[in-house]
Amino acid sequence: xxxxxxxxxxxxxxxxxYKRALVMLGESNKRVIVLGADLSNSTEIDGFRDRFPxxxxxxxVAEQNEMNIAVGLAIEGEIPFVHSFGVFVTRRVYEQVCxxxxxxxxNVKIVGSIPGLTSRLGPTHQAIDDLALMRTLPxxxxxxxxxxxxxxxxxxxxxxxxxxxxxxxxxxxxxxxFDPEKYHFQIGKAACIQEGQDVTIIACGVMxxxxxxxxxxxxxxxxxxxxxxxxxxxxxDTTAIIEAASKSRLIITIENHLITNGxxxxxxxxxxxxxxxxxxxxxxxxxxxAAPGTQEYLFERYQLNSRHIVEKILEGLKNKx
Amino acid sequence: xxxxxxxxxxTEELKDRAQLNRKTLIDITYQTxxxxxxxxxxxxxxxxxxxxxxxxxxxSQLDWDGRDRxxxxxxxxxxxxxxxxxxxxxxxxxVLYTFKENGSPAELISHRHTLPGVExxxxxxxxxxxxxxxxxxxxxxxxxxxxxxxMMSDGEQDEGQIWEAASSASHFGLNNLIALIDKNGFQVxxxxxxxxxxxxxxxxxxxFGWDVAEVNGNEMDEIVKxxxxxxxxxxxxxxxxxxxxxxxxxxxxxxxxxxxYTRLDKSLKDKANCELTGDWDAGM
Numbered sequence: 001x002x003x004x005x006x007x008x009x010x011x012x013x014x015x016x017x018y019k020r021a022l023v024m025l026g027e028s029n030k031r032v033i034v035l036g037a038d039l040s041n042s043t044e045i046d047g048f049r050d051r052f053p054x055x056x057x058x059x060x061v062a063e064q065n066e067m068n069i070a071v072g073l074a075i076e077g078e079i080p081f082v083h084s085f086g087v088f089v090t091r092r093v094y095e096q097v098c099x100x101x102x103x104x105x106x107n108v109k110i111v112g113s114i115p116g117l118t119s120r121l122g123p124t125h126q127a128i129d130d131l132a133l134m135r136t137l138p139x140x141x142x143x144x145x146x147x148x149x150x151x152x153x154x155x156x157x158x159x160x161x162x163x164x165x166x167x168x169x170x171x172x173x174x175x176x177x178f179d180p181e182k183y184h185f186q187i188g189k190a191a192c193i194q195e196g197q198d199v200t201i202i203a204c205g206v207m208x209x210x211x212x213x214x215x216x217x218x219x220x221x222x223x224x225x226x227x228x229x230x231x232x233x234x235x236x237d238t239t240a241i242i243e244a245a246s247k248s249r250l251i252i253t254i255e256n257h258l259i260t261n262g263x264x265x266x267x268x269x270x271x272x273x274x275x276x277x278x279x280x281x282x283x284x285x286x287x288x289x290a291a292p293g294t295q296e297y298l299f300e301r302y303q304l305n306s307r308h309i310v311e312k313i314l315e316g317l318k319n320k321x
Numbered sequence: 322x323x324x325x326x327x328x329x330x331x332t333e334e335l336k337d338r339a340q341l342n343r344k345t346l347i348d349i350t351y352q353t354x355x356x357x358x359x360x361x362x363x364x365x366x367x368x369x370x371x372x373x374x375x376x377x378x379x380x381s382q383l384d385w386d387g388r389d390r391x392x393x394x395x396x397x398x399x400x401x402x403x404x405x406x407x408x409x410x411x412x413x414x415x416v417l418y419t420f421k422e423n424g425s426p427a428e429l430i431s432h433r434h435t436l437p438g439v440e441x442x443x444x445x446x447x448x449x450x451x452x453x454x455x456x457x458x459x460x461x462x463x464x465x466x467x468x469x470x471x472m473m474s475d476g477e478q479d480e481g482q483i484w485e486a487a488s489s490a491s492h493f494g495l496n497n498l499i500a501l502i503d504k505n506g507f508q509v510x511x512x513x514x515x516x517x518x519x520x521x522x523x524x525x526x527x528x529f530g531w532d533v534a535e536v537n538g539n540e541m542d543e544i545v546k547x548x549x550x551x552x553x554x555x556x557x558x559x560x561x562x563x564x565x566x567x568x569x570x571x572x573x574x575x576x577x578x579x580x581x582y583t584r585l586d587k588s589l590k591d592k593a594n595c596e597l598t599g600d601w602d603a604g605m
Contacts, residue, residue, distance in 0.1 A: 033462075054462065055462070057458065057493070059485075059489060060485075060488075060489070062482075062485035062488075062489070064448075064451070064481075064482040064485060065451045065454070065482055065485035065486050067451075068448050068449075068451030068452050068454075068455065068482070068486075069451050069452070069455035069458065069486075069489065070455060071451075071452050071455060072451070072452040072453060072454060072455020072457075072458070072459065073455040073456070073458060073459050074455075075440075075441075075452070075455075075456065076455075076456055076459035076460075077459075078459055078462075080455075095445055096448060096482075099442060099444065099445045099448065100442065100448055100452065103432075103442065104432075104433050104442060
């Protein structure tokens with residue numbers, strides 16, 4: 001776990017960090033191959049395509065074929081990055097991922113664009129179960145980055161990592177949360193952003209923004225929280241979670257995903273298996289498919305924005321008394 | 322018998338080798354309580370031809386990059402693959418007699434690297450042609466001369482992914498990819514014509530941009546003639562459709578739907594051996 005202080009950048013945004021990260025990776029690692037499924041611009045692989053046309057293959061709208069072509073490439077020593085929207089590279093090709101990628105522990109990197117409620121295209125395009133599906137697979141590493149700095153650092157890290165990885169990918173305007181000079185992304189390591197004693201907030205992915213936005217509101221209510229950011233859902237940083245859980249009785253998790261078998265469930269397992277006895281509130285989609293709409297609208301509709309985080313914490317603290 | 326280069330035996334030698342492989346298949350099926358023997362007997366001529374005449378292999382150096390890749394798509398055809406690999410010296414043939422025992426590496430369905438020489442897992446049908454496309458793309462990209470052979474069944478042609486892979490193979494100009502189909506006309510629920518008719522299979526692949534040859538897949542002369550042509554020219558991905566007989570060589574197995582999975586008692590085993598060798602004392 002990193003030091004709690006000094007890792008945050010001044011708030012801001014970064015345009016298309018993945019596009020840049022992938023081109024930089026292509027420069028430094030000639031074994032990196034990019035596979036697309038007719039969504040080159042939407043998944044921000046067009047930069048790589050234009051820079052390294054020999055190492056770019058558009059497989060068309062055929063994700064099953066795409067995933068297993070990646071397996072063939074990876075067995076031969078290439079490092080394929082497989083792209084489509086998160087729903088298609090998980091749900092649609094689940095058996096291909098399970099049998100040929102995970103079961104054989106093949107070095108394929110699966111990049112799922114526009115995770116969860118960040119897609120405005122409705123439930124067919126909202127990957128709200130991708131973390132659950134991928135977390136269930138033995139050998140699979142699962143990453144949900146929160147900002148541009150993490151994306152820029154995670155892309156070379158997963159290429160370096162030997163074995164299958166699923167990573168969620170934000171695109172276009174991506175928040176800049178961590179100071180690129182001071183933050184060091186590591187697979188399997190949590191980041192403590194703030195330490196307090198009243199409640200422990202654990203966030204992943206895009207929800208870190210909402211958790212950060214809740215901090216001033218909590219301060220107004222004289223609530224001093226611990227904030228832990230989890231970017232690697234699997235293997236999860238159990239040590240950091242146990243430590244964070246020891247700071248307060250109440251833990252609240254927030255994820256851009258169903259509350260089942262993603263972040264919240266992972267934390268619940270750690271609390272239960274280690275006999276920690278914390279009270280846990282899980283924020284996320286609750287056994288429902290979401291509506292189409294903007295991120296702001298959906299976070300409001302499904303009660304996932306900073307105001308709702310504060311309300312849940314106040315309610316949780318009141319119930320404890 | 323390890324070797325460093327292609328064996329390329331004659332058609333006559335291949336015929337003899339296929340019969341010896343049949344004999345081993347029957348023996349293992351009898352001794353280990355059962356196998357997908359009927360399918361093994363339909364495919365064994367095709368696989369014998371590919372392994373002993375065409376594949377560049379080095380059983381003593383498994384990761385030799387210049388080897389041709391043989392990818393078995395229907396993993397339940399594992400036993401003929403094991404028999405051939407053992408015969409070529411990849412592992413001791415005693416392993417064959419542990420076929421599908423608890424803890425044995427000779428699993429009922431072949432999985433990548435469970436035994437030396439097994440390149441890929443094929444338990445779930447319809448996925449391996451795509452893997453072959455990926456390997457062929459790699460060979461093209463890195464200017465490597467080896468070829469990728471993909472052995473498929475006719476039943477798995479029902480899978481849509483096969484056709485995604487077939488499209489992409491011709492789209493990318495993969496003339497280093499040679500696929501084979503053991504078209505024995507049966508799938509689990511019965512004749513393929515009745516379960517799901519995929520004919521005209523050869524015309525479909527041609528329409529997808531492949532060079533296709535269709536031969537009697539139990540006639541070594543026809544197999545060799547077609548594959549000789551494929552390995553010498555090759556401007557497109559190639560497909561050899563072998564029309565085969567399930568249970569070929571053993572009368573009571575041939576096209577008998579009761580033997581999707583085959584168990585042989587001693588009298589059936591003896592009968593099979595007699596038919597195979599023409600020596601009616603062979604089973605006594």
